[in-house]
Amino acid sequence: MAVVEARRVTRLFPMAAGPVAAVRDVSLSVGDGEYVAVSGPSGCGKSTLLHLVGVVDQPTSGEILFDARDVAALTEAERSRIRLVRIGFVFQRFFLLPMLTAGENIELPQAEARVPVADRRARTRELLEYVGLADRADHLPSQLSGGEMQRVAIARALANRPALLVADEPTGELDEQTGEHIADLFDRVHADGTAILVVTHNPVLAARASRRLTMKSGSLVS
């Protein structure tokens, strides 16, 4: 069963010279536990597609179905709820809250989901061990390396046990070796049953996916 399905979605952006189709008539589905990678040249629309599938943006036309529900028919609060408990987002620039420790960053989505304090502390410890940072719980992001920050971001994305992990160039700001460690971590997440949709330039990361797609000029070409 598909966790998320995009049906002939198009996303137009109004520009002074006329509207630009960042995503053009794309259909895509990510099944339960599936690992999908989307690659393509810069500006081909892969991040836009990711935002549509991640329920962060709305298509100009077409449908996005999440858990078989049409996202467009939902209120913003309902979409927010989906992002909180069903989707985990990993960003290229990590976007950890700088004033919270690694542990607190991971606790934040759980607190928003009203997970009891004891449960979320336990889950946070579990996730920090999972990403290999058990001893860095009390460190601020400014005290972590790039790879460590991305691992905390992945742990944060997994905090509420999402059905789908969505990652936008997760190794974009990391060196090759660190990127490989992140790719290993993604493998582990996939092996544990979480569906993954990743947008990446990194061939090593793309190669780990069970299905690889290529985008060009807003359309999927393979």
Place this chain on the structure above:
Amino acid sequence: MIRRWLQGTAIAFVAGVALAHAGDSPVDTQAPGVLLSRQLAARARVSIGDSVTFASDPEGTRTVTLRVAGIYEPTPDPMRFTAQRLEAHMHLPDLLAVVADGADPADPAAREAVDTINVKLTDPGDAGRFAAELTARAPGVAATPTGRARDDDPFAVLDRFHLAISAVTVIGATAFLLALMVIRAEERRDTVAILRLIGISRRSLLTAVAIEGLLIAVIGAIFGVLTAFAAEGLVNRFFQARYDTALVFLRVTPSIALRSVATALPLGLAAGIAASWPLLRGEILSLFRR
């Protein structure tokens, strides 16, 4: 004393006007003239040429009928700006006909004919000496120069009060300014780090920061002065309408504008430099954003 009588005749005056209008009397060009304040003329709805009657009390004791020769704007008095200026200026014999019971003003034993005498000296600088001599020669007469305020004059005290308020406002504004400059400096942390890394000297950076701070301070000061001039008009119009007076409540003089700019410029410059100082002095690598 005469002034108190005049306040008391306001009601009698208005009643007299009503009577005159009700009787539809023709304009009496032979009657002596009286000048009315704008406020009184508006309240009594009289115009130039109308006949008006003054009486010493509401019962109409001792009346005199005069012709409105003119309507004037009373000189604003900051000590009485809330008072309604219902005033009239008439010749002294006409006033005495109303208030004094037939007393001869030339008789020193008669009731006081006036309670204030304004004296214009040939040399205003003699005011203090003249007042002192007059007081010494005429016991019971208080002679006061009306010139420059003394230190304990109410308006001199208010002036100091306003200055204190301004000082407090400047301190608060400085904290505000520093906060904003700190934010600006933080935003340019990376830029400054890169510039220092590629070899731009601290001196050059400090000069750039200083010039930028000065520019912002100049623009801000000019904007502030323009805002003050605009506010001057609004404040004066509001309070003049509120209290029905021509008194000027707020005046932004060139001296005040210059003082404000002279305060704002160094503060703006200093705030810009102070906020950027940690970036210029700190270790380069520690400046790169994390």
Place this chain on the structure above:
Amino acid sequence: MTSLWLAWRTTKRYRVRAVLAVIGVAVIGALLFDMLLLSRGLLASFADLLNSGGFDVRIVGSEGLPIVRLPIAGSTRLAAELRALPEVRDVVLIRIERATLWSNERTSRTVTLVGTTQTSGGPYTIVRGDDLPRDSSSDRCPLLVSRRLAASLGVEPGSSVQISVSPEGVRSALPPVACRVTGVVNFFFASTGEHSVATTMTALQEALSVGAVDADLMLVASQPAAGPAAAVRAIQRVRPDLRAYSNEDVVALFNQNGFAYFRQISFVLSSLTMVFAFLLVATLLTVSVNQRLGEIAALRALGISRGRIASILLWESALLVGGGALLALPLGGLLALGLDQLLRQMPGLPERLHFFVFQWRAVATHAALFGVTAAAAAAYPMWLTARLPIAATLRREVVG
């Protein structure tokens, strides 16, 4: 992980700007607090001063403000009539003249001479010596002298002085009268720089060389059961030509006329400080939010609701404004002491009159105004984050 906690952590992270913002709000808040004290302080102090003598009605012979005095004809007989009224408990006659006081042939001072029929519990506190005697047969001219005057002339209780009255409108100087200082006092109503002395009406009569002296001010104490309003009405029935004012009436008259400037400046400055504090915090918050747009968009992408982010911003505003507003209270208190000292240099003001008087009502108003300011300052940043396009912001952050 409440919104307050997150707001506190954000504030701590940007502590330099937060401290500066709190200082800015505190200084401006101190000014606001002082203006709130000023708006009613002078009236409250004036009312206290009027009530301190124990009399709640004043009778004068003239219209307008009850400070311009004309002699009240037949005041002695009138006092007896008023004492017989069921609404009246006590009546005191007062006459005020300018005089010259000599401590010896060479040293003199111009004084305000108050003649009164009240021989104890008057509007003064005795520093040394005794009050005016009830029975004036042993002492033809007993005198109470203000503390400053006594120090200036070097007189003490028991000292002999001479007093010569200079009544208004009279050209000739009256012969001096020998007086004995019975007490050194602090007069409630004496102004800074003014030298005041008080004596009995009998002594004043002698100083004026007249058989009987009319009062130019009568103080009336109403019966507690009747109250000052009833006493005023009863007095008006007896003598409709006179003006009787309760203390509330006097305060209301001064509020309308004499205090208008302070009321206006208090209003204007209160409004300006509110606007200033609002601008300060709104600008800081808006700039801060603009700096953190990527973070905020990421939080929204993670599922943190708009409401949560808005409440975090509201708490951030509350922390800055609340911190400043709290600090403003003691700061404002100190500032008020200085400003009060400054304003009391005005000539002719009673020494005991204060412009800034602490009232809990002012604290409550201060808190309410800053509460509104905090909410208003957070409004635009909250609106910004509510309308934030998540995807576009994330894209911009990556590109930027």
